[in-house]
Amino acid sequence: MALYAELHRHLGGSVVPRVLWRYFQRNRSDLTERFVRYAEFEDFYTKPRNTLDEYLELHTMVESVQTEETLPYFIYRLMRGAYVFENLAYLELRYTPFLRTPEELSQSERIDLMAEIVSVVGKASQIGEYPIVTSQILCMHSRLPYEVNKAIVDLAAQTPEYVCGVDLAGGDAHYRDRLDEFIQLYDYARSLGLNTTGHLYETTDGNYPEMLPYLMRIGHGIQIPLQYPELLPQLARDKQCLEVCPTTYLKTGTLESIHQLKAVFDRCFEAGVDIAICTDNAGLHNVRLPFEYESLLTHDIIGFAQLQACQDAAFRHAFAWTYQQRPERILGRVLRGESMIDRGAIAPSPLL
Template sequence: MTLYAELHRHLGGSVVPRILWRYFERHSPELISRFADYSAFEDFYTRPRNTLDEYLELHTLVESVQTVETLPYFIYRLLRGAYIFENLAYLELRYTPYLRTPDHLSQSQRIDMMTEIVEVVGKASKLREYPIVTSQILCMHSRLPFEVNKAIVDLAAQNRQYVCGIDVAGGDSYSRERIDEWIKLYDYARSLGLNTTGHLYETTAGCDPQLLPYLMRIGHGIQIPLLYPELLKDVAARNQCLEVCPTTYLKTGTLQDIRQLKLVFDRCFDAGVDIAICTDNAGLHNVRLPFEYENLLTYNIINFEQLQACQDAAFRHAFAWPYRQRPVSLLNGLLNPQPTKALIS
């Protein structure tokens, strides 16, 4: 059995439609009252959107119900599915902790409560029955003020037992307007020894080369090989990995055909740039990581050798994977131990 690493999955977009529907039925029926049945809800929840901003609005639907009390419910079901159906050995969950706090509280109260959110997510992610190595990436957000985003960086630094890095999310167009803030915050994060990734070069509105030197991985990054291939040399020199999430680009209208990704993979392989294949929002897409692999193979975007290279890269660039080897090597060592010399009587 092959085991996989998932480096780019949002907590808000990870809840599959059926789980979310059942939760709403039991606890918040008003949120689904406009849908005739589950099929209508699933269609609404998973259908493609016209733009990234329209797509991101769906996150608010889930964020509103992911609270201190309910997060263990959602995380248990997320990990159960990831272990049983996706063969995940490693999972980084990313989210904005501030957006899981009650919005009626003051900003300072919500900042203080973020620590509890991180602890709840961390403890809920440690399940003996589904032994996946997990860690959190805390997302700053393009629609939150500087003070809150700095508090998120500080929170990550203070909770390294649960947190392996930081990110910035919230949409390309909003991030671009505040590029000086992001540079300052990422520079601060690096000074604290934090691992860094960031949503960048996902769409044509998010192409900000000034931020690239501060990132260890690049969230999406597909516009680099598509529009700015001259940057790939520097990306390779910095040993940066692209977190490519194939289904996302069809759901957000960023690409019209998945086969457009062939140029992304070809140029990255030629330039020596690593790619980790990810799901981004497995629930919103109603897909799982092995499907992303299969889809890329089916459309001849990559071959099996390249797929294995991407799978290896995911473990190699994982911020919190505790071993030098990926699971297949560890299992091979267990199943094929070195022969011992016979005892001489």
């Protein structure tokens, strides 16, 4: 029984189409009025987009319904699917807590509510019947002001029981005009002892070598081996890991074919740079993590030895993973049906 670690999954894109459809039908029928039947909604939700920005617009639809009250509903179903269908032993969920607070409130009021969102997500993720080690990565966002992004970093440092690191999201093409600001925030995060990752070198417009020294992992990073392979020795020296999400690049129009990833894997393995295979937005893609591994294998992008190396790298670079939680120990507890959760769980709301 293979166990997997998922290091790059967005909460906003993690809801599979069928679960989202059922929620909309029961609670937000206005969001499904233009779809006659479910098949049309699934096609709209999972179809490829022309650009990353167009793809990210789907996040806003889900973010609008992932509130303090509804998050337990979505997370329970996410954790159940991750355990039953994906054999996940470890999961990092990333999201921007500010975007789960009510838009009608003032900025300061929304900042104050972020801690409650983090607590709700943390408690809802601790489900004894699905023994997955889980933690959160809080995302700063390119569309949010400095004050909000700094508050997100501060919140990450204040809640180590739930949060294992910080990220920067919102499309890497939009960082350029605020690059000094984002570097300052990452420097601040590292000074607080926080783990760091960031969406970088995903697209041809998102290449900022100035940010690399502040990151422990790189969200996507595929343009480094494709366009800037001279940076690979630096990544290997600094033990930075790429979080590669194969299906994403086909959905966003970043790559035309999955076969283009062969150069990514070959060059990284040759240079000694680790790769963790991830899903990014499993719901938007309607895929599971084991499928990403299988797809790369069956398309001759990687071999079995490389597959195992990527599995190992995911556990090795997991921000909230310890030696005591190594895969063989977790497997024994899973097979015995034991829970690895010490904190209590939030049951899904009976109203949803």
